[in-house]
Amino acid sequence: MPGHFEHLDVGPAPALEDCAQVGEPDYQTRSVLECRVYRRMLQRLHPVPEGVAAAFVVREHPHEMGCYREVAIRYACPEALNFALAVEHGAPLQWDGVALYELAWFQRRFELRRAVREGRLTLEALPRQYAQSKPPELDAAALEELLRPRLP
Template structure:
């Protein structure tokens, strides 16, 4: 089956992304792309029988590889082609409330994990929200402040 790929971006177009060449690029870009991919899947779900998928793809760069979220689709299928071009044309400009929450949650999880590893805190002192290492199931349609009130970080 013929496949095409359209790059969507590493983050929403009006947001700052991790910069290639910086020491934290690999970890930061991986996280940003994962959160952005989940956001796109929430806002633009792929129809069940549509031969398209969202992927995180690495591309070569003179300072190393860089990552972007892409849509891979079967260009002989009209539904898949429509989905890919609709997604490209309707990509969100900013993080939604859930994605903003997820970015902060992952940063907090990393800080807590580092504190436990260094012995600065005991595992039983880690807040319950972070003990499983799994994001909480965040409800759609809430503002960022409503999410923070319901799931304090």
């Protein structure tokens, strides 16, 4: 990306979803997890067009109780700003099935890795799929099932 850029904050999670709140005991862990999944969801739903100087990032902002995180779009030119505004306007209101899968996977990975750090689980006993840095890819049928709209 060119040297000068701006940011458009999109939020820490879809607008209608509960999310981590600054000051809660588990804020750091939850906010990192939620922002990571929300960024991945936005990238999946709104891929950056080729040649557009924009990127999805997670930003930290100062707050009287520490800092808070949000997903933002970094942009560097008018067409990238137009892209960012379109993403903001079309941002999902709820987690989709893939994001729910990823939230559960990352949470389980965090719990298992904490068990290893605390000595309650050996590294060798860590299930192989949780040794990766991101969730395993889904096959077409599983992906289709997860992308079906959530019923109220």
